[in-house]
Structures are given as structure tokens and as C-alpha cells.
Amino acid sequence: MHSHQSFINIKNGKPIDLNKIPLLEEKAFMEAIKQSIGEGKRVSSYFACSSKEQGFLKLYAVLLDDENQQFMVTQTKINSDKFTSLATVCPQLQLFEREIAEQYGCIPVGHPWLKPVRYHHSWTDQDAWNRKEEEAILPGVGDYFKIEGDQVHEVAVGPVHAGVIEPGHFRFQCQGEEVLHLEIALGYQHRGIEKALIGRPDKKTRHYMDVLAGDTTIGHCLTYCQNIEGLMSTEISERSKVLRGIALELERMANHVGDLGSLANDIGYLPTASFCGRIRGEWLNLTALITGNRFGRNFLIPGGTSYDLTKDQIVVMLNKIKLLEKETEDAISLLWDNQSVLARFEEAGILSRKQGEELGLVGVAARATGLGRDIRTTMPSGVYKKMPISIRTAESGDVYARAYVRGLEIKTSVEFIKKALGELLKNAPNKASQIVSSDSIKANSFIVTVNEGWRGEICHVAITDNEGKFERYKIVDPSFHNWMGVAVALRNEEISDFPICNKSFNLSYCGHDL
Amino acid sequence: MLKEITTRMKQGYKTIKFPAGERPKMTEHYCGRPIVNQVLCKKDCNACVEICPTGAISKEPQLKLDLGKCVFCGECENVCESKAIHFSDEFSMSTSRREDLIVSTDEEFKTVAEMRTELKKMFGRSLKLRVVSAGGCNACEADVNVLGTIGWDLGRFGIEYVASPRHADGLLIIGPVTKNMVLALKKTYDAIPEDKIVIAVGTCALSGGLFALNPETEAGVEGIFPVDLWVPGCPPNPITILDGLLRLTGKIKDL
Numbered sequence: 094m095h096s097h098q099s100f101i102n103i104k105n106g107k108p109i110d111l112n113k114i115p116l117l118e119e120k121a122f123m124e125a126i127k128q129s130i131g132e133g134k135r136v137s138s139y140f141a142c143s144s145k146e147q148g149f150l151k152l153y154a155v156l157l158d159d160e161n162q163q164f165m166v167t168q169t170k171i172n173s174d175k176f177t178s179l180a181t182v183c184p185q186l187q188l189f190e191r192e193i194a195e196q197y198g199c200i201p202v203g204h205p206w207l208k209p210v211r212y213h214h215s216w217t218d219q220d221a222w223n224r225k226e227e228e229a230i231l232p233g234v235g236d237y238f239k240i241e242g243d244q245v246h247e248v249a250v251g252p253v254h255a256g257v258i259e260p261g262h263f264r265f266q267c268q269g270e271e272v273l274h275l276e277i278a279l280g281y282q283h284r285g286i287e288k289a290l291i292g293r294p295d296k297k298t299r300h301y302m303d304v305l306a307g308d309t310t311i312g313h314c315l316t317y318c319q320n321i322e323g324l325m326s327t328e329i330s331e332r333s334k335v336l337r338g339i340a341l342e343l344e345r346m347a348n349h350v351g352d353l354g355s356l357a358n359d360i361g362y363l364p365t366a367s368f369c370g371r372i373r374g375e376w377l378n379l380t381a382l383i384t385g386n387r388f389g390r391n392f393l394i395p396g397g398t399s400y401d402l403t404k405d406q407i408v409v410m411l412n413k414i415k416l417l418e419k420e421t422e423d424a425i426s427l428l429w430d431n432q433s434v435l436a437r438f439e440e441a442g443i444l445s446r447k448q449g450e451e452l453g454l455v456g457v458a459a460r461a462t463g464l465g466r467d468i469r470t471t472m473p474s475g476v477y478k479k480m481p482i483s484i485r486t487a488e489s490g491d492v493y494a495r496a497y498v499r500g501l502e503i504k505t506s507v508e509f510i511k512k513a514l515g516e517l518l519k520n521a522p523n524k525a526s527q528i529v530s531s532d533s534i535k536a537n538s539f540i541v542t543v544n545e546g547w548r549g550e551i552c553h554v555a556i557t558d559n560e561g562k563f564e565r566y567k568i569v570d571p572s573f574h575n576w577m578g579v580a581v582a583l584r585n586e587e588i589s590d591f592p593i594c595n596k597s598f599n600l601s602y603c604g605h606d607l
Numbered sequence: 608m609l610k611e612i613t614t615r616m617k618q619g620y621k622t623i624k625f626p627a628g629e630r631p632k633m634t635e636h637y638c639g640r641p642i643v644n645q646v647l648c649k650k651d652c653n654a655c656v657e658i659c660p661t662g663a664i665s666k667e668p669q670l671k672l673d674l675g676k677c678v679f680c681g682e683c684e685n686v687c688e689s690k691a692i693h694f695s696d697e698f699s700m701s702t703s704r705r706e707d708l709i710v711s712t713d714e715e716f717k718t719v720a721e722m723r724t725e726l727k728k729m730f731g732r733s734l735k736l737r738v739v740s741a742g743g744c745n746a747c748e749a750d751v752n753v754l755g756t757i758g759w760d761l762g763r764f765g766i767e768y769v770a771s772p773r774h775a776d777g778l779l780i781i782g783p784v785t786k787n788m789v790l791a792l793k794k795t796y797d798a799i800p801e802d803k804i805v806i807a808v809g810t811c812a813l814s815g816g817l818f819a820l821n822p823e824t825e826a827g828v829e830g831i832f833p834v835d836l837w838v839p840g841c842p843p844n845p846i847t848i849l850d851g852l853l854r855l856t857g858k859i860k861d862l
């Protein structure tokens with residue numbers, strides 16, 4: 094009934110005037126969100142922004158309507174000290190609400206577990222936990238959900254882990270070997286990026302995007318570039334779109350291959366572990382062939398790409414891919430043929446489709462439960478409009494499904510890359526694109542862009558002020574949606590399966606902590 | 608089992624020969640160690656200083672570029688009309704001292720000095736490192752990690768990453784050192800038995816890089832621990848890290 098007036102429907106990467114977004118009373122705002130989520134929409138982003146009026150904040154909800162391929166956006170004005178929590182009815186909002194509390198010191202009333210997300214001081218002069226400004230904040234310190242009983246014990250892991258990985262703290266409540274509950278405390282990687290983005294863009298901004306999550310350089314940078322291009326009404330060349338798509342799929346290849354290798358490593362199956370460890374590097378080297386950097390740093394710029402590929406380079410790449418494709422396939426198929434591998438992967442860390450929906454999962458983790466969520470298909474931009482990609486899913490929602498979906502997507506991506514390189518062969522290279530200067534960014538506008546990074550949906554929202562500067566630049570890394578999935582997947586599992594469960598999600602710490 | 612064996616045979620032997628054999632070739636757009644030319648640099652031009660996202664370039668009193676701050680974006684080279692800055696394909700650019708990371712006059716680059724004799728006696732043939740990410744973006748982590756794979760086989764030089772500081776001879780640090788990781792990092796350092804070394808990998812660890820001005824970070828390792836090896840890059844190519852480690856342990860001596 095009210096979804097017509099309550100939301101404005103907008104398209105991926107298309108800006109609108111800020112004042113076109115319906116401004117609801119808080120109660121109506123909450124009702125509208127509740128109703129829409131009940132109808133199957135999901136939360137792409139939910140955040141606060143300071144308001145010009147003293148004592149007030151703006152709250153924005155960006156829902157994704159997969160079926161109709163559009164966003165539904167709405168806003169409300171709240172008193173800056175509190176707002177109504179929806180976390181108990183819409184679990185996918187719980188972390189967003191905690192984030193708002195931490196950033197603005199504004200309390201989501203009724204939140205069942207109001208803890209900090211990243212352990213930093215508030216951006217305003219209010220603090221949701223009444224901590225003093227001069228008081229140091231200790232990450233990971235505070236209440237944890239506790240189970241009591243004679244046989245229950247607690248296991249704490251991190252922030253520093255055994256391997257070469259990013260820091261995070263995991264607190265398990267166990268009975269014997271069985272995990273009854275896992276609580277994950279992050280924030281150790283917090284570099285203060287979102288706060289630093291307010292008032293930009295400037296010469297630093299694009300570089301921040303390169304390293305929001307350094308294994309997703311292309312995914313995040315692409316999303317940023319599309320936001321800027323949208324805000325400047327710039328169209329990029331068809332060829333640039335193809336190049337960007339190739340880079341995004343190469344990023345997916347390297348990471349999916351690496352993940353399958355790490356999963357094999359965690360169960361001690363060394364052939365796939367060592368082959369994939371090397372092959373992952375070879376896929377990264379293909380990115381280096383295009384850009385000079387294995388992670389694609391500085392490749393995407395507002396306006397296009399900083400380099401193009403010559404015919405010779407394309408031929409070299411195609412030849413390498415031919416070889417690599419076979420090696421990749423051989424290394425991975427070993428997994429599916431080996432009983433002891435399957436015995437470890439199957440039925441470990443199960444999430445049902447319903448849980449996936451409730452938690453608002455994205456990416457591989459969502460598709461492994463059967464949810465058809467893949468932005469390349471549901472909200473395609475750039476080259477994916479012309480070269481559609483099919484969604485690969487599985488049903489069982491376990492470690493096996495998350496691994497298997499990666500295996501399927503590797504095949505899809507290789508095909509895509511070959512086809513896209515073939516397209517490029519048809520035409521001569523572009524002159525290097527120009528970085529479009531950010532002078533003519535539309536003022537008082539709102540834009541949201543999503544892309545399907547290798548981990549899942551990447552969402553960036555930009556809100557500009559009178560001068561076209563960022564009043565807010567809100568980033569949602571797919572990990573932000575999915576960390577709760579790891580915690581839930583561990584319930585009633587053996588603690589010894591934690592490494593493979595965790596690895597099967599392989600979420601970003603810095604992408605979450607920003 | 609048969610399939611594993613045939614796959615193993617097909618995959619072949621893939622470890623790179625470095626430091627033996629031919630010098631590895633870098634890709635076309637690779638940004639290696641920069642070379643600055645004072646003669647070509649125009650006095651009244653400030654283009655590179657203005658475009659640099661991390662303040663790595665200064666012209667006081669003459670053009671200098673700080674590898675400890677540089678994220679190797681290449682923008683200064685692009686913007687310089689007189690071609691006074693050029694990023695070469697030289698991947699060897701680690702140093703023993705922070706100040707050696709500043710590239711300025713045309714005098715020779717001061718590469719890593721071999722560790723002192725007592726240390727070399729202990730660590731020259733077996734060096735165990737504890738790696739801690741303190742705000743790293745997972746790219747430096749990946750390129751440190753990759754050295755352990757069969758493509759690089761770090762183990763053949765007696766260098767290994769270990770799971771406990773108690774087993775370690777040194778600490779390898781990645782990231783700008785976020786405020787939220789200072790305590791854990793210090794505890795890790797303290798838990799490593801004496802004598803120990805510290806290696807800083809990546810622009811973030813060297814100076815805070817893009818995050819140097821953010822109050823949420825400590826702007827790198829400098830001033831927190833004494834550093835024995837500085838490895839620049841964002842992220843450094845794995846070969847830059849390997850080259851630095853091999854120079855430190857005396858396995859590469861030439862320039």
C-alpha cells in the first residue's frame with residue numbers, strides 16, 4: 094500500500110536530487126522498511142548522516158528490490174540521541190544499527206545486543222556508551238554472550254591468528270567439542286576511512302578506494318568510479334566497460350582459486366592446496382599484465398581505465414589463459430573426486446536459504462543456499478548489460494556448497510574473460526582515458542551503485558552537499574552482511590571445523606572495519 | 608591417488624629460480640624504483656608535489672621522493688612534463704634505514720645491508736618470522752603469503768612464517784598500525800625472544816601511507832619498534848619482499 098509514497102525507486106548508478114527522496118516521519122519510515130523486508134526486499138545500506146539542523150540526524154534506508162531490478166530509497170529525520178531499532182524483526186539490520194550508534198552516538202532503542210562494531214570514538218559529541226573522549230577504547234573488550242553450566246567452556250581466538258591473515262577476535266562458547274555459540278568482535282583493522290571521506294572527493298579519494306579491501310581493489314574502485322561518473326553524467330566508452338569487466342572477473346578468478354586452495358589446505362589436502370596457491374598467483378599476474386600491479390591498483394579511474402590492451406597483449410593473455418584454465422580445472426576437480434575431502438566439506442557449517450534471507454547474506458554465501466543474488470545479473474551495469482552472466486547456485490548451504498559455487502563461477506568467469514578479450518580484439522585500443530576532474534559533480538544529489546565483487550555485493554552511496562562534496566560516502570563491503578553468517582553457521586558444529594567454515598566464507602576484516 | 612599423481616606431473620616444477628638465473632622480467636606498466644633527475648626538474652613547477660596523494664614528494668631544497676610514503680601510483684611521472692621522475696623496472700628497493708628510502712640525488716641507492724655478524728650467525732640460515740597485520744588491506748598480506756607457495760618456496764632459503772611469536776626470530780609487520788592493534792602488536796613483539804629483528808612491509812607500515820593523517824592509525828611502525836628492513840610498495844611485488852629478505856640474510860650481495 095504505502096510503498097509507492099514511502100520510497101523512491103531508483104536505478105543502479107543513476108543519481109537523483111536529494112529532495113526527491115521521500116522524507117517520512119520516523120514511525121512511518123520504520124513501518125515502511127518492516128513491510129518491504131517482509132515482502133522480500135533486502136537491505137543494501139542503512140546509515141545516518143548529519144543534518145543541517147542542530148540536534149537532528151538523517152537516516153537513510155537503501156533497500157534492494159531484486160525482482161524489479163531497482164533500489165527503494167527513503168529517509169527520515171530523527172532526534173540525534175535515539176531512534177527505533179528494528180533488529181529483532183529484521184536481523185539483517187542489527188549491525189547497521191550498531192554502526193549508526195557508534196558513529197553518531199545515537200541509540201537504537203530496543204536493540205537486543207548493542208555493542209560497538211569497530212571500537213572507535215563517536216564522530217559527534219555524543220557517545221552511545223558514555224565513554225569519555227580522552228578514554229582509550231579497547232577493541233574487543235566488553236560483554237560477550239555467555240552460556241553457563243558445568244561442562245561449558247569458552248575459547249578465545251585472536252586478534253592475532255596463526256597464519257598470515259588479518260586480525261579479528263572470535264569467542265566460542267563450547268560444550269566439549271561442540272560450539273554452542275560464536276561471537277565475533279572486529280574493528281582491529283579500523284583505519285577511519287568513512288570519516289575521512291566526508292568533504293571529499295580529492296586527489297586521495299580514488300586511492301582509498303583501491304585499498305578499502307585490498308583484495309577487492311577492482312570491485313570497490315569500479316563502484317566508486319561509477320558513482321562519480323553518474324554524478325557527473327559521464328558515459329565511458331564501450332571498450333572501457335569491457336576492460337573493467339575483465340579486471341573484475343580476473344579478481345574473482347584469483348580469489349576463488351585462492352579460496353579453494355586454502356580450503357584444501359585447512360583439511361590437509363595438499364595437492365589442491367599447493368597447486369591453487371601457485372595458480373592464484375598466475376591469475377594475479379594476468380592482472381599485472383594489464384596494469385603493472387597484481388591487484389589492479391590504479392587501473393580504474395573515473396572516466397575509464399588508465400591503460401588499454403594492445404592486440405599483442407591480448408593474444409599473450411589468451412594464450413596464458415588457455416594453459417591456466419586447464420591447470421586450474423585439474424587442480425580443482427581433484428577436490429570433487431576425493432572422498433575424504435567431501436567428508437569434511439559436506440554438511441559442515443550449514444546455512445539454510447531461510448537463514449540466508451533473514452541475515453541478508455550476499456555473494457557466494459547467499460548463492461550456496463540457493464538464493465539467486467548476483468548483481469551482475471540482477472542489476473547489471475557496464476559490460477554485463479551486453480554480456481550477461483548466469484547465476485550459479487547450490488542448495489545445501491554447507492562448506493561444500495560454498496566451495497562448489499566457487500568452482501562453477503570460476504568456469505563462468507574464464508568463459509567471460511575469453512569472450513571479452515575476443516571483443517577487444519575486434520577494435521583498436523583506446524587512447525588512455527582521462528581522469529574526469531571532479532569539479533562538476535552534481536550538488537545536492539544522491540546516488541547508489543552496486544557491483545558483484547568476488548565476495549558479493551559491494552554498495553557505495555554518495556550524498557553530495559551544495560558544493561558537490563561528499564556530505565556522506567557510505568561503503569558496504571559484502572563482508573558487512575555476511576560476518577553474522579559465519580557466526581550462525583558455526584552453531585552446533587565441532588570447533589575443529591571452524592577453520593574450514595570460516596575459510597568457506599573468507600570475509601574481509603579491513604573491508605568490514607574500513 | 609592416480610589422478611593426484613598425474614595432475615602433479617602435469618603441473619610440473621614451477622618454483623622460480625631467483626636469485627639464480629636470469630633476472631625476472633617485470634610487466635609493462637610495473638612501477639619499480641623511481642629515478643629522479645635534478646637537471647630536468649623545472650624550478651618553478653610544482654605539479655608532482657601537488658598531485659601526490661601521500662605527500663611523498665618534496666622540492667625543498669631539491670626534488671626528492673620518499674619511497675616510504677609512495678604508493679607507486681605513477682601519477683607524478685605522468686604529470687611531469689620534463690620527465691624528471693621515472694619509475695624504472697627495478698624491483699630491488701628495500702633498505703636498512705628509513706632515510707635511505709628517500710630518492711633524491713643521483714648518487715647510488717643504498718640497498719639493504721647484511722645483518723650484523725652475531726645476528727647472521729643466528730638467523731642467516733634459519734629465520735622464523737611472525738607476521739602481524741595491523742590495518743593491512745590484505746594485499747601486502749597476500750604478497751607476503753605467496754612467498755610460502757611453491758611458486759616461490761621461501762623455505763628453500765631457511766625462511767619461514769611461524770604460528771607463534773615464541774617460535775619466531777623476528778616480527779614482520781603489515782599495515783599503518785591501527786590504534787586498535789597497537790597493544791596486540793606490542794605483545795607479539797615482547798613475546799618474541801631476544802635477539803629479534805623487525806621487518807616493515809608496505810607503504811602503510813613504513814609511514815602510514817594513505818592513512819598517515821588519520822587519527823585512527825599510528826602512521827606506521829617508525830617510533831614503535833626499531834626496524835631492520837624497510838620494504839616499500841603498495842603492495843610490494845613478492846619479488847621485492849624476497850629480494851629484501853635475501854639481502855638482509857646475506858644471500859644476495861651485489862647491487
Ligand code: SF4
Pocket residue numbers: 658659660661662663664672676677678679680681682683684
Ligand atoms: S607515484 Fe608515489 S610519489 Fe608519485 S604521485 Fe604516486 S604516491 Fe606520489
Ligand code: SF4
Pocket residue numbers: 304307742743744745746747748781782783808809810811812816840841842843
Ligand atoms: S601498503 Fe598498500 S597494499 Fe600494503 S597494506 Fe597498505 S594499502 Fe595495502
